[in-house]
Amino acid sequence: MNGWNFIRLINALRHVSIMISSQDVCEAQICLARFPNISEKQIIKALLIHRSQDILMFESVWRILFDDNSIDAINGEEKEKDSIKQELNSPSIGGQGIGRGFGGLSLTNSLTNKSLREISLISNRQKLEMLVKEGAAFDDLVQAALTDLDYYTWINSYDLAYRRGTLTEEEWNILQEYQTLLMDEIRHQVIAIQVNQENCWQPLLRQHWLFKPLSMLTESEKNLVKSSIRKWARKLAVRTGQRWKTNQRGRIDLARIIRQSAQWDGLIFRLNYHQQIPSVPELVVLCDVSNSMAPFVEFLLFLVSCLRRRFRKLRVYFFIDKVWDVSSFVWDEDFDNIREEIRSWGHKVSLGFSDYGAVFKELAETYLKDVSARASVLLLGDGKNNYRSPEKEYIAQISARVRQIIWLNPLNIEEWNDPDNIMKVYQPFYSRAFCCGTANDLQRIVKEVF
Incomplete structure (x- = not known):
């Protein structure tokens, strides 16, 4: 690898949030020179x-820099397109009635990265480049590429064949795997076009799990986010609170010993101890569990469950237009029970449309008396009140009672001022507000709130 390509690679990796030190760079240069084989x-x-979570990002950067733009790939692209089109126009699998074209691809085709890349070359690159210039969203670009491949006809054809029984279970499973791999390949090709068009690495960074909307994460990306949340929680676990309290055991309280000895002219000496206690002794978590909020509730509850030892008392409430207490249901990393709880209670006590005014009224009249004055309230909600009465006097009562209210909103900050959004009305009553739409936002919240 020549020096210019090495510099390009290091620059790209740093731009996509992979931490690389000067020592790492020196060691890589030495090993490249010493081990040419x-x-x-x-x-x-x-x-x-x-970090294991950076491997996929590294692979994408490497492909965009060196594999996708190689001379052989560029020179052979047109030849590949012609040969693939001939294959795709060949007759389909006999007896399945799936037809010709892309919908007739045989399941016996090899599922290699090379074949997937070759198939993705059929998509109209010029059309995608034009859409990128027009500022089309990433999902729209992927959909356009899939449409060019007649992807949806292909999927529907095989789905119909499976339901008719002309496709075996094994063939169906292979198809599902192939579908996932093909989708990943198309997404990579779209990102590569965006990177080249915009001449920066922001398009790739936006698709990194740390910066993707939590509602758009795949199952594997969700696991990466939860793994990171555990690490953040472990770091906080070794960070003690700022307040001290006299205790029968703990650290020796020298200041108290000296103070008491001075009062008695040094004639009485007694050991005193004290311990650090959490700066937030009680946390109240309020979660809007309407349909649009479900992905964000899961991650917030997971975060709170990992941090629960930092609080003396923890209360968790779900709400839509009514409130229900789920404090006893949230301490399991498997959130299937929580999802079921949301569905069952949502049907029982809710009309399905958020009503923050009614919720704050119920909280103030029913639950506020049990909340400590030193409690912090963590509110997760998009603020969409469906043009209902805000009932400001009740959130004012809650704000006056507790230490602070912190609002977490998954919407972009620009959307907080929409006509049906209640956040601007409640602004005098909450201390701080954070966007919580991505894992990167959650990381910031952990650092600044907990």
Whole structure:
């Protein structure tokens, strides 16, 4: 690898939030020079990538820089397109009635990265480049590429064949795997076009799990987010509170010992102890569980469950237009029970439309008397009140009673001022507000709130 390509790679990896130190760079240069027989990619990956969650990002950057833009790939692209189109126009699998074209691709085709890339080349690249210039959203670009491939006809054809019984279970499972791999390949091709068009790495960074909307994460990305939340929680676990309280055991309280000894002219000496206690002794979590909020509730509850030992008391309430207490249901990392609880109670006590005024009224009249004056309230909600009465006097009562109200909103900040959004009306009553739409937002909340 020449020096220019090495610099481009380091710059790209840093731009997509992969931490690389000067020492890492020096070690990589030394190993590249000393071991010319070892794959350059293998050396660089081993020395620069320290976290498992960064592997996919590294692979994407490497492909965009070196694989997708290689001379052989560019020169052979048209030849690949012609050969693939001939294959796709061949007759379909006999006896399945699936037809011709892309919908007739045989399940016996090899599921290799090369074949997936070749198939993705059929999509209209010029059309995608034009859409990128027009500022089309990423999902719209992916959908346009899939439409060019006649993807949806293909999927529907095989789905129909499976339901008719002309497709075996094994063939169906292979198809599902192939569908996932093909989708990943198309997404990569779209990102590569965006990176080249915009001449920056922001398009790739936006698709990184840390910066993707929580509602758009895949199952594997959700697991990465939860793994990161556990790490953030472990770091906070070793950070004690700022307040001290006299106790029968703990650290020796020298100041108290000296103070008492001075009062008695040094004639009486008694050991005193004190311990640090959490700065927020009680946390009240309020979660809007209307349909649009479900993905965000899951991650907030997971975050709170990982941090529960930092609080003396923790209360959790769900709400839509009514309130119900779920404090006893949230301490399991498997949130299937919580989802079922939301569905069952939502049908029982809710009309399905958020009503913050009614919720704050119920909280103030029913639950506020049990909340400590030193409690902090963590409110998760998008603020959409469906043009109902805000009932400001009740959130004012809650704000006056508790230490602080912190509002977490998954919507973009620009949407907080929409006509049907209640946040601007409640602004005098909450201390701080944070956007919580991505894992990166959650990380910031952990640092600044907890």
